[in-house]
Amino acid sequence: MRLLLKSHLACKNFPLRVQERIIEGLLWLSAVITILITAAIIWVLLSESVSFFSEVSIIDFLTDKEWTPLFAQKHFGILPLVAGTLLTTAIAIAVALPIGLTIAVYLNEYAPGRFKQTVKPLLEILATIPTVVYGFFALTVVTPFLQKIIPTLAGFNALSAGIVMGIMIIPMISSLSEDAISAVPRSLREAAYGMGSTRLQTAFGVMVPAASSGIVVSVILAISRAVGETMIVAIAAGQQPRLTLDPTVPIETITTYIVQVSLGDVPHGSLEYRTIFAAGITLFIFTFALNNLSFWIKKKYQEKYD
């Protein structure tokens, strides 16, 4: 406040109104720039994809079971990449949802107040670890460990990449779910306890269902995060597009493919080059749909208790 006053004094020959106008203008400008950049990205994605699909039929793209644009025998079926993406995502959610939700319930229903205030930020640190570190952790720690249990596990596989991705998104689910559970009115918890519910019954019979829209939103955002995750899968899952749901073999996700081609020596403007835009728009459609879904759920169910 004092700083603001000073700056007003410093330019007192400058009327307050004009200053406000300038700030307003700057804010407007940055909003417009953001929108323009987004629009530009979508435009590039679209126009490059359009020229891709003028050469490759969209039906082949959606139904062909092989993705080998860089080979002599070219196939442009996105399914193997979609399968790889969905497989690692499913594994990640299978790890993160039960653990994240358990943490959320524990923090909300059992942990003493002070403990909760320390643990929640600590957990959020998990989310700040660079994903490349997670990738190496998956490749050099988790995979060798899992190979002791599953001897047939390949050195690169969807399983450890998915598990580690799950660990990475635990805080996202636990934190957002915890917020959702905390937002349930205290009166509902009291109603449950007043009926003779145990803590466990209160938590899973009343609080979690009452917070379900928030929890679903957290899961959708986590899925969206997992679908877009690149580094962990690039390092630990291998780069072999394969239409399979077997988590023990190398696979490739949409994101990894884009990295692979971007870093490779594919000539700009070639059909091979344009595949990354086709893959990119597929990815974009996924995450866009997921984010909209979460937005819609939030809006539809939010004010249930007011």
Added chain:
Amino acid sequence: MSKKPYKLEARNLNAFYGGFHALKDINIAMEEKAVTAFIGPSGCGKSTFLRTLNRMNDYIDGFRVEGDILLDGRDIYGKDVRVDELRKEVGMVFQKPNPFPKTIFENVVYGLKIQGIKDKKVLTEAAERSLRQTALWEEVKDKMDKSALALSGGQQQRLCIARALAISPSVILMDEPTSALDPISTAKIEELIYELKNDYTIVIVTHNMQQAGRVSDQTAFFYMGELVEYAKTKTMFTSPKHERTQNYITGRFG
């Protein structure tokens, strides 16, 4: 004096929120199958005391009680007492109706379900019985699978009472159960309380003197954490012993 046995008794009860002494040496005995009203100015400890009767304050950090509360002669703060079992015996209705965001049916049978009762027939019968007891059956029988949140405030509160009755407690605690309701809904709840006392011991907190007068047999007047006066409601309202009580019930403060 009445010959009914005592259902609930507090002996030398003190309660603290951290360092704050909220209830000071309360001694009171409440009769079985009667209505006891707690009155007193806001902040005097009525809710706190009510919530010690089913240990609802156990979850508040720093809350502590000293002394005894006896339910049928047994100390409810004793080591061998399970709070979830206690609350099946001592039900509670809150100030603001708080049905679960579930169907009407699921609300009424909630308490039975958490006890492991799954038999559809048993549940349906229990639901109907409790809803009839609260005179809600005719109003909701065709929409049992609709959300309870769609009911009016008064209906929600009667649903909450039905939910409490469904697990057959012997005591029902009510914390200003009509303060969020319109006069007609209030009248219905008061009528209901009058009927329920045939089978249940009821303790009700109210800030409404007329309500205390209409529904209760005994009235306890609290002031700043102390139990100032406890007597038959008629006696208390016609000839209070203490000046404070007199002032409060005649509306001179509060």
